[in-house]
Amino acid sequence: MPQEITLQVNGRIHRVCVEPDTPLLYVLRNDLGLKAAKLGCGQGQCGACQVILDGQAVPSCRLPVRSVQGRSITTLEGLGTADDLHPLQQAFIEEQAVQCGFCTPGLIVAAKALLDRNPHPTEGEMRAELADNLCRCGVYDRVIRAIKRTMGQAAVRPPYEKQNRPEQLPQPQTAPPPFD
Ligand code: FES
Ligand code: FES
Numbered sequence: 001m002p003q004e005i006t007l008q009v010n011g012r013i014h015r016v017c018v019e020p021d022t023p024l025l026y027v028l029r030n031d032l033g034l035k036a037a038k039l040g041c042g043q044g045q046c047g048a049c050q051v052i053l054d055g056q057a058v059p060s061c062r063l064p065v066r067s068v069q070g071r072s073i074t075t076l077e078g079l080g081t082a083d084d085l086h087p088l089q090q091a092f093i094e095e096q097a098v099q100c101g102f103c104t105p106g107l108i109v110a111a112k113a114l115l116d117r118n119p120h121p122t123e124g125e126m127r128a129e130l131a132d133n134l135c136r137c138g139v140y141d142r143v144i145r146a147i148k149r150t151m152g153q154a155a156v157r158p159p160y161e162k163q164n165r166p167e168q169l170p171q172p173q174t175a176p177p178p179f180d
Contacts, residue, residue, distance in 0.1 A: 005065050009034065010078030020066035025049045027065045028075060036076035036105040040134075047133035050106035051075050055117065057110040059132075076105040079112060088112055091146040099137035107133050111147050120151055 007014045009032060016031045028034045028051070037060055040048030044062040051060045052074040080086030088108050091097075098104050107130060114121055114129040121129070126147050130140070 003066075006069055007032075007065070007073060008070065009073045010075060016065075018065060021064045023061050024051070024063040024065050024068055024073070025060040028060060034075050034077050038102055038105065040102070045132070045134075046103075047106040047110065047130075048103055050109050050133065052109050052113045055113060057106075057113040057129075074109065074112075076109055079108065086112070087150045088115075088146065091149040092143070095142045095146040095149060097139050097142035097146040099135075099139055103133060103135040103137075103139075107135070107143055111143070111150070115147070115150065121147075123148075 001019070002017045003020050004015055004017050005020065005027075007016065007027070009028070014032055016027055018027055018031060025037055025039060028037055029039075037051055038048040039061060040046035042049075042061050044059040047057075047059065049059050049061040050057045052058075052072075053063070053068060054071050080089050085093075086108075088111055092104065092108060097107075110130055110133050111126075114126065118125065123144060126144055127140075130143065135143075
């Protein structure tokens with residue numbers, strides 16, 4: 001039976017009414033209109049659907065939406081905009097680290113999670129972090145160059161963090177507002 005689920009995505013609070021076992025990926029794409037994360041294998045093995053959950057890159061195709069209530073979720077849409085690219089997005093462009101682009105959202109959020117934890121990873125640490133992100137076009141070396149280009153940059157905060165939007169869920173309200 002559908003239930004109301006409260007999600008914190010890219011610094012905003014969303015309330016959706018869905019089956020609680022629905023994969024987070026489906027809710028992001030179908031209910032919130034956030035299409036960056038892709039459905040590849042659907043089995044947690046390709047990384048195309050990765051989002052950042054509490055600082056870790058995780059496959060959203062394997063996460064029941066009920067399990068992520070109240071936790072901080074960041075998708076590629078939360079990193080930058082066309083007018084204000086995140087440094088990783090800019091670096092992926094400059095290094096031409098994209099061919100078909102299907103794997104790119106997962107790779108960028110995985111790189112973001114890595115650099116947030118470790119601003120100066122070794123190449124071995126980068127490759128280990130991205131081991132779950134499969135790229136059929138084989139742009140791995142360019143991706144590594146893009147991450148190296150970004151390392152140490154201060155501006156690796158997404159726009160919603162720069163704008164200081166609330167990160168915490170608000171107190172429960174008696175009458176929930178309409179869905180976003
Ligand atoms: S679609 Fe989720 S890991 Fe492949
Ligand atoms: S750029 Fe095509 S799958 Fe990676």
